[in-house]
Each structure stands twice: as structure tokens, then as C-alpha cells.
Amino acid sequence: MGIKSFARKRAIHLMLVYTGGCNGCDIEIVNSVLSPRFDAEQYKVFLTWNPREADVLVVTGPVTALNKKPLEAIYEAIPDPKIVIAAGGCALMGGVYNNIHGDIPSEEIEGPVDKVIPVDAKVPGCAVRPQDVLSGLVSVLPKLLEQD
Amino acid sequence: MDEKIPNSNVIETEIPLGTVHPAALEPYRLRLFVEDEIVREAEITIGVNHRGVERIMEGLPVEKANALTEKICGICSNSHIWNSCRTGELGLGIEVPERAQFIRVLMSELERLHSHFLYLAHGCEVLSHETFSMRVFYLRETVMELLSMVGGNRVQYGCSVLGGVRPRCDLDDNRIQRIIEGMDTIEAGLTDFVKRFTADNIIMSRITGIGVLPQKQALKLAVTGPSLRATGVPNDLRTRMSEYEPFDFNIITQPDGDVKSNLIVRALESFEAIKIVRQVIDQLPEGKVVNHDWEMVDTDITDSYIEVPRGTLYHSYAIENGKVRHCIIRTPSMANIGAMQYACIGDQVTDAQLAIVQCDPCFTCTDRAIEIIRR
Numbered sequence: 056m057g058i059k060s061f062a063r064k065r066a067i068h069l070m071l072v073y074t075g076g077c078n079g080c081d082i083e084i085v086n087s088v089l090s091p092r093f094d095a096e097q098y099k100v101f102l103t104w105n106p107r108e109a110d111v112l113v114v115t116g117p118v119t120a121l122n123k124k125p126l127e128a129i130y131e132a133i134p135d136p137k138i139v140i141a142a143g144g145c146a147l148m149g150g151v152y153n154n155i156h157g158d159i160p161s162e163e164i165e166g167p168v169d170k171v172i173p174v175d176a177k178v179p180g181c182a183v184r185p186q187d188v189l190s191g192l193v194s195v196l197p198k199l200l201e202q203d
Numbered sequence: 204m205d206e207k208i209p210n211s212n213v214i215e216t217e218i219p220l221g222t223v224h225p226a227a228l229e230p231y232r233l234r235l236f237v238e239d240e241i242v243r244e245a246e247i248t249i250g251v252n253h254r255g256v257e258r259i260m261e262g263l264p265v266e267k268a269n270a271l272t273e274k275i276c277g278i279c280s281n282s283h284i285w286n287s288c289r290t291g292e293l294g295l296g297i298e299v300p301e302r303a304q305f306i307r308v309l310m311s312e313l314e315r316l317h318s319h320f321l322y323l324a325h326g327c328e329v330l331s332h333e334t335f336s337m338r339v340f341y342l343r344e345t346v347m348e349l350l351s352m353v354g355g356n357r358v359q360y361g362c363s364v365l366g367g368v369r370p371r372c373d374l375d376d377n378r379i380q381r382i383i384e385g386m387d388t389i390e391a392g393l394t395d396f397v398k399r400f401t402a403d404n405i406i407m408s409r410i411t412g413i414g415v416l417p418q419k420q421a422l423k424l425a426v427t428g429p430s431l432r433a434t435g436v437p438n439d440l441r442t443r444m445s446e447y448e449p450f451d452f453n454i455i456t457q458p459d460g461d462v463k464s465n466l467i468v469r470a471l472e473s474f475e476a477i478k479i480v481r482q483v484i485d486q487l488p489e490g491k492v493v494n495h496d497w498e499m500v501d502t503d504i505t506d507s508y509i510e511v512p513r514g515t516l517y518h519s520y521a522i523e524n525g526k527v528r529h530c531i532i533r534t535p536s537m538a539n540i541g542a543m544q545y546a547c548i549g550d551q552v553t554d555a556q557l558a559i560v561q562c563d564p565c566f567t568c569t570d571r572a573i574e575i576i577r578r
Binding site: 072073074075076077078079080081082083085086089090091092104105117119121122125126129150151152155156161163164181182184 | 222223225226228229230250251252253254255256258259262271274275276277278280321328336337340341343344356357358359565567570
């Protein structure tokens with residue numbers, strides 16, 4: 056085990072990017088990490104808003120047209136190894152906003168998150184439950200810690 | 204101070220924030236024009252979150268469109284579905300059973316509690332006082348549990364349908380008992396929080412006189428909701444809504460329009476919400492919760508206003524062949540954007556984010572297609 060992964064094991068930093076959903080998933084995730092009820096800090100996971108500090112990127116929302124570039128830039132800014140979790144129905148498949156009238160794709164939406172950046176774990180739900188976010192997060196931690 | 208006038212001629216430096224910025228949770232673009240460290244003008248640009256919900260709603264069956272309005276906002280989702288159903292009911296002339304009205308009011312007040320607690324927690328977090336933030340987040344979980352018990356989900360409940368509420372949201376003795384216990388917990392916790400919050404000198408010196416929005420300007424900008432009440436205007440649409448007639452509650456106002464007034468208005472309004480929830484439980488009438496005795500007909504454009512946690516919400520649509528036509532939604536945060544821009548003028552750059560948060564922004568609600576008509 057290198058010194059990097061040794062250090063990372065004690066402090067995993069999670070960054071939340073919000074790409075135009077309805078705010079529900081966003082608050083549930085901040086809640087699950089911050090609130091004392093579903094305390095993610097007990098698994099040594101901390102919330103950060105700085106991409107250069109982050110190890111895990113949590114993306115919510117169907118990537119809207121104006122949010123595509125910032126999302127790509129944030130993904131580039133995160134140092135390797137990095138993990139991306141797509142959380143919520145919108146991030147997985149565009150949700151209710153993906154199509155207008157049956158199967159006509161909406162021009163506002165740049166499709167689900169995995170069309171824009173590679174995704175490692177998917178957490179379903181509308182809105183996601185904090186318990187699901189935590190289990191999704193814990194399931195990807197080995198992938199992050201076993202590298203280098 | 205009567206009115207703050209932005210002076211755009213002498214601006215030296217611009218500080219751009221966004222669209223995605225660590226200081227702001229939601230994506231929006233903010234430009235602060237500063238002189239030394241004092242903000243002289245601020246400009247908020249929205250449009251990043253635009254998904255075109257009204258466009259998707261056009262041509263959908265009314266029941267589906269009502270369910271879709273919930274996805275406009277994850278904080279005040281119940282208000283949107285309530286007002287959308289209310290619009291349809293006004294147009295079609297559907298009589299809503301009294302018990303259903305009471306359950307809708309109950310859900311609305313629980314939602315007001317959770318929205319105001321989120322505001323208080325987020326405000327304390329922006330103040331960098333994490334302990335208070337954690338305390339309010341912990342208290343908020345009690346409300347979320349009650350909401351998920353009645354509604355079936357933590358965020359999107361889908362409580363209202365055309366003609367009443369879903370049978371799933373009916374209240375039995377067990378649920379009523381849990382709501383009563385929850386209200387006692389919340390009241391005790393909130394009383395404790397407000398006592399400690401107002402007695403804390405560090406917090407008070409940080410928030411008094413910061414982000415002042417003058418009353419005259421608030422009226423000029425058509426600010427709604429608690430942000431307006433925090434400038435001393437006793438304007439609450441709930442006093443004029445037929446749903447709230449059986450209940451007795453006070454309109455909370457604060458005189459100053461600064462961050463302190465805003466935080467205290469929300470905290471005191473939460474007590475009023477607890478009072479209304481208790482009255483709903485006491486006076487809950489018997490009977491059915493949904494009225495199926497109506498026919499789908501074509502209607503003209505109908506509109507409906509209700510008071511939601513952030514202000515006045517407006518929905519309007521017409522029905523043609525059972526489908527929605529000509530849908531317009533105006534959310535309270537739309538009106539409060541002006542307040543955010545003016546509130547941070549004259550303060551330090553470090554307080555600008557606080558002055559924006561004091562107006563309770565929700566940029567997903569706000570990103571509607573708008574047309575500005577100058578007169």
C-alpha cells in the first residue's frame with residue numbers, strides 16, 4: 056500500500072455536482088453526508104466543494120445543456136484515481152425531463168450522466184434515499200482504495 | 204435608508220462566481236461588482252437549470268401533468284402538485300371533500316416546517332456555525348419522517364390528486380399519534396434552538412444589519428413570502444385562502460429586512476406551522492378523502508395562487524380534450540431574485556453569499572421561461 060492510498064483510507068472526500076435536477080436528490084445527499092442522522096463521516100467520508108481535493112464525485116440531475124461543460128471541467132480537475140456516482144433517476148436515465156411527448160428527446164437535456172462522463176456506480180430513486188446513497192458510496196470505496 | 208441605488212459607473216473590479224462554484228450549492232451565475240471590498244452592484248443570471256417543464260406539460264393528460272409539476276422543485280414539491288390540482292379543480296368545478304382539504308393543509312404545513320428548517324440549517328452553515336446547522340438538520344429529520352409516513356416518500360409525495368388526496372395519505376389513529384408526538388419533539392427542539400440562537404452574541408453580531416433590503420424596495424420589486432414579511436409588511440396569502448379559514452394563526456413580521464430578521468421570521472413561522480398542524484389534528488373531520496364524482500370537460504385558462512414556504516405560487520392552464528394547454532408557472536423565487544441582487548449591495552464581499560441565502564433561493568424553481576414586459 057502506497058502512502059497515497061494509506062492517507063486516502065483515513066479521509067475520503069466527496070464532491071457533489073448538481074446538474075439541473077429538482078433539488079430533491081441534492082438535499083438528500085447533503086443531508087446524508089452532513090446530517091447527524093445518516094452521518095457519512097463515520098465511514099471517514101467528508102464533504103468538500105473543491106474538485107482538486109475530491110476523490111468521489113456525486114452527480115445528480117439530467118445534465119442540462121449549459122451544465123455539460125462545467126461538469127466535464129470538474130471531472131478533469133479531480134485527480135486520479137477518481138470515482139463517479141450517478142445518483143437519482145434523472146442522472147441514470149434523464150428522468151421525466153428526458154423526453155417530451157413520448158420518445159421525442161428534449162433539446163434542453165444532454166442526456167444521462169454516463170453520456171458525458173464515465174460512471175462507476177449508480178444509485179436509483181426519485182428522490183434517492185440517504186441509506187441508498189450511503190450503500191452506493193460504501194460499495195465503491197474498495198475500487199478507490201485498491202488502486203496503486 | 205430609503206432605497207439603495209446601484210451605481211454602475213464607478214465599478215472597478217468584477218468578481219464572477221459560477222456557474223458551479225464552491226460557495227453556492229446550486230448552479231447559477233453571480234457577478235459582484237466591487238469597490239475595495241464593498242459590493243456596489245450584483246447581477247444574478249439564471250437559465251442553467253432550465254428543463255422546460257411547462258413545455259413537457261403541454262399536451263399531457265391533466266393527471267399526469269399534475270404529477271409532473273412536483274418535479275419542478277424538490278423542496279416545495281407538495282405545493283406545486285397542490286396548486287396544480289387546485290387549478291384543475293377550479294376549472295372543472297370539482298368539490299373537494301373537507302377531510303382532503305385538511306390533509307392538504309397538513310402536508311403543506313409539514314412542508315413549510317421542513318423548508319424553513321432547511322433554510323435555518325443552510326443559513327447557519329453559510330454563517331460557518333456548523334453546530335447550529337447540525338442541530339437544525341437533526342430536528343428536520345423528524346419532519347422528514349412524518350412526511351414520508353404520510354406521503355410515502357421523503358421528497359416527492361404525490362399527495363394531491365384531482366378531487367382530493369390519494370387514499371394512501373389518509374390519516375389513521377396510529378399516524379395521528381405519531382404526528383402529535385413529532386410536533387412535541389419539534390416544538391421542544393425549536394424552542395431550545397431559538398433561545399440559544401438569539402442569545403448567542405457572536406451569531407447576532409454577524410447577522411445584524413447585514414444584507415438589508417429596505418421595505419420600499421421590497422414592495423417595488425414585488426418580493427413575496429417570508430422575505431417580504433421580514434421587511435415589516437404583514438402580507439400572507441394564507442389569510443385569504445379558503446383552505447386556511449378554519450385555522451387560527453398569526454402573521455409573523457420583523458422590522459429590519461436584514462439576515463437576522465429573515466432567520467427569525469422563519470423560526471417564528473415554524474411555531475405557527477406547528478400550531479396549524481395541531482389544529483388540523485384536533486378538528487380533522489370524518490368522511491371520504493377523494494371525490495370521484497366529476498366529469499372532464501374543456502375549460503378556459505384558469506389560474507390559482509397559493510402561499511408556499513417561499514412566497515406566492517402561481518399556476519395557470521386550460522384543459523382541452525382532457526389535456527393541458529397553455530401552461531404558465533410562476534414560482535416565488537422568481538420574484539425574490541431582485542431581492543437577492545439588491546440585498547448584497549453595500550456589504551462586504553464575504554457577506555454577499557449570506558445576503559443571497561437570506562432570500563431563500565431555489566434556482567430550480569426559478570428557471571422558468573420568462574418574458575419581460577416593460578411598461
